[in-house]
Each structure stands twice: as structure tokens, then as C-alpha cells.
Amino acid sequence: MILWNLFKGLELNFTPTLERIKKACQYLGNPQNSYPSVIVGGTNGKGSTTAFLESLLRHHGLKTGRFVSPHLVDETERWRINNVPIDEETLKRYVKELKPVMEKFQLTYFESALLIAVLLFKEQNIDIAIVEAGLGGRWDASKVHNPLLTAITNVGLDHTKWLGETLEEIADDKTELIYPNRPAILGTNEEPLLSIAKKKAASRNSKLIVANIDYTYRGRSKFPETLLEFYKYKDLQLENAKLGLIGKHQLQNASLALTIFKELSERLGFNIDLQKVKEALKNTRWEGRLEIVREKPLLVLDGAHNLHALKETLETLKGLKPFPFIVYGSMKDKDWPLQMELIRKYTDRIGLVEINYHRSESLENLFTRAVELGFREIRTYKRVEDLIENLKEDTVILGSLFLVGEVKKTLQ
Numbered sequence: 001m002i003l004w005n006l007f008k009g010l011e012l013n014f015t016p017t018l019e020r021i022k023k024a025c026q027y028l029g030n031p032q033n034s035y036p037s038v039i040v041g042g043t044n045g046k047g048s049t050t051a052f053l054e055s056l057l058r059h060h061g062l063k064t065g066r067f068v069s070p071h072l073v074d075e076t077e078r079w080r081i082n083n084v085p086i087d088e089e090t091l092k093r094y095v096k097e098l099k100p101v102m103e104k105f106q107l108t109y110f111e112s113a114l115l116i117a118v119l120l121f122k123e124q125n126i127d128i129a130i131v132e133a134g135l136g137g138r139w140d141a142s143k144v145h146n147p148l149l150t151a152i153t154n155v156g157l158d159h160t161k162w163l164g165e166t167l168e169e170i171a172d173d174k175t176e177l178i179y180p181n182r183p184a185i186l187g188t189n190e191e192p193l194l195s196i197a198k199k200k201a202a203s204r205n206s207k208l209i210v211a212n213i214d215y216t217y218r219g220r221s222k223f224p225e226t227l228l229e230f231y232k233y234k235d236l237q238l239e240n241a242k243l244g245l246i247g248k249h250q251l252q253n254a255s256l257a258l259t260i261f262k263e264l265s266e267r268l269g270f271n272i273d274l275q276k277v278k279e280a281l282k283n284t285r286w287e288g289r290l291e292i293v294r295e296k297p298l299l300v301l302d303g304a305h306n307l308h309a310l311k312e313t314l315e316t317l318k319g320l321k322p323f324p325f326i327v328y329g330s331m332k333d334k335d336w337p338l339q340m341e342l343i344r345k346y347t348d349r350i351g352l353v354e355i356n357y358h359r360s361e362s363l364e365n366l367f368t369r370a371v372e373l374g375f376r377e378i379r380t381y382k383r384v385e386d387l388i389e390n391l392k393e394d395t396v397i398l399g400s401l402f403l404v405g406e407v408k409k410t411l412q
Contacts, residue, residue, distance in 0.1 A: 002088070002095050003116070004075050006102075007109035016139035024105040024115055025144050031122035035065070036268065037145045038260060041133035041177045042153025042187065043170070044309045045253045048245055049153055049187065050130045051286035052257035054083055055244075057128055059280035060270055065121035065129040067114065067142075072288050072303075072405035073412070079117055081124050094119065110134045111141045118144070128268065136170075137177035148267050150177045151260050152197070153187040153253065156308035171196045180204040183263055187211050187256035209233075209259060217255035221248040223319035224292060228281065231255055236262045236272060244284035246292075249312040254281055288404040290316060293411060298324065298394040301408065303401035305330070310339050310398070314346045317396060324394040327351035327387060328366070329403040331359045339399065340369050348376040351395075353387050355403045384410050 040050050054066045071077040076085045094116045102112045121129050133140045155171045171193045178184040178200045189212045201208040215233035231238040243250050265272050288303040304310040330336035354363040370378045381387040384406045
């Protein structure tokens, strides 16, 4: 956690601007201009979409660089070459080399992480960078890139402190990922995202490609299998492709990735092999997204941390009989009272755990809320270690990627 420790307790203190990261990149000779890139933003599904896209490109022989956030267990997960996280020695070298630049331009943690990514990708001579936007779109440091295209998965209420209190405000921020004269792809045709994106795309001479309008798909998911039964965009058509990620929402993420992939094939000039496409989708993995870490008794980890994502997860879990025991933990700045209310609609039993992180919600507050909501059975765990020692039935642990990371670390 070399870089993380430099910014401990400071990662949320920032003034929104692109000037710091732009100046830092200029100081290094703009390494981000040495490779083609694509940026994926949105509220939910960014990680899964970029996981599918990276797999598709790698299975077609391209050397990929992938930048993601947050990390689950170790921060080296954020920087990947051909989907392999960099090792600690490599990170140490980049931090040592770039620390003076980070300090000179007073970069935030995310900006510093991105700075490492752009230099790494240049030095690794990658064929394509898949960059996950960190927060919103207007001031996101990923925008230092000049991408071939951008994509927005969807819009939901999250990070309202920075992005706005309404879906309209959040959509307005995220659609700032639409670049002039560059295609932008939407993973949904839902409002208000569609109208706002259309208006911006028209004013910027950008081609807008929209799910369920320009490309179509259908499929089904019954835990633990998800099948993309049909997909079509332009001359790319696919039938009965198994997905390596579980859940109905992964049909949307895989279809968005396929559409980005098709557009990239035209711009980078490679041929699409349908057999390789199916292999890539089947082999896609992304930790902490309905991830099965044990089968008997079942233990599933999911990082759903807002209402939209949580509902998708709970709907998928309805396929399990009986419904599994839910263990929940959250950060203070999330809408956890409403999330617990949603969980109560699916089950009357809950486990509550306090996450070992300075922003985590207290066990006392979670317990009080559970009592208010009328859960029949409430179990509490002061530490993740206590939770792991007492898992004797089919269990799903969710509510925060920080919690997922802590569980994974404990299990290791």
C-alpha cells in the first residue's frame, strides 16, 4: 500500500479541477498521448464492463493496459498489463520516480495513481488502454486522455456530495465524458441520461450509440449462470454466449463492452473472431462482483454500495433457495438506511459488521436501524475475523467494496 499510505486520510479532500493532472502530464512529456485509449464512466458496472472489454481485446491478441478503482486487497490491483496487476517492486519504483512530480503539482491520490498509469502504459508499449473513470466526468482525472471513444454505463444516486443531489445533476456531470467529434456509447436508454447525452452529443458533433436503440441484446440469469442469448450491433451478431460474471446486470455490461469492442475494431483495424469473443466473455473475471469464494456452504462477496446496484444483486440472489443469509456493512457517506430498508424487503434476517476503515458506519447505528426495520434475527460482528469464524450457512457479504476487500484479505 505504498502510494495509499502517502495519502491516508486525505483521499476525499480535493478541489475539482483538471489543471493539476494536465500540468503533471505535460511536465512528463504527455505520456498519455503515446497510446490509444478508451474511458468508461457511469455509476455502476464500470469495473465489470472494463473487465469484459479487456478480455475481448486480449483474446484478440492486443496488449492491454487497464486502470481501475478502487482496489480490494492491495493497491497494485489498480494497474494491470494484460489483466495482470503490477508487482509491488514496480509500484515502488514508479512512486519513487514520480513522488517529486506528485508533490510539485499537489496531486490527489487518484491523480497520482493515474499519473503512474500513463507512464506505465507508455513504457509497456501497450496497444490499448482501458481507463475507468474515478468519479463523475466533468473533473475526472482520466480526462487527461484523448480517447478514441468513451462510454457511460448508467446513472444512479451515488457520490451526491460531489456530483449533485438529483439524477439530472449526476447525468449532467457524467456526460461531460462526451468528447467533441468522438463517439460516445450509453449502456442504457433510460432517462434522464439519454436526453442529456443526446443534447451534449449534438452540440459537440459526437456520434451517440445507445443500448436498446442502436444495439440490442437479451439474455437470462439464474444464479450461478448468466447467458447472453442474443446480441447485435452493425454486423456483429452473437448468440448463446456464457458470461463469466453473474447477474442480470452483467448482460448490460457485456453488451456495452461488445459495442465498445466493435467500434475499436474499426478504429484499430483488427478482425473479430466470434469463437474468441465467446471465450473472452466466458473467461471474464472481476473480483467482488457476486464472486463465489466458497461453494459448501456457499460464500458470495459483492461490492454493491448504492441502491441501484444492491437491488440488482438481491434480485439475482432470489434464484437461490432458500434465500441466503445477508451480512451487511457500509461507509458513513452511503445511503445505508435506505439500503437496509431494501434488504428487509427480501429477508428478515441480517448480519451486521463494522468495517475496519475510518469512514465506516458504526455497528451501533447499523443495529439501531435493523431494529427499526423489524428484522427478526440480527447478528452483529465487531470484526471481519469474528464474522469469518462464524459462517456456517449459505451467506452473501455485501454493502461495500472495502468490506469485500477486508473479507478477502482475512480469507487469504
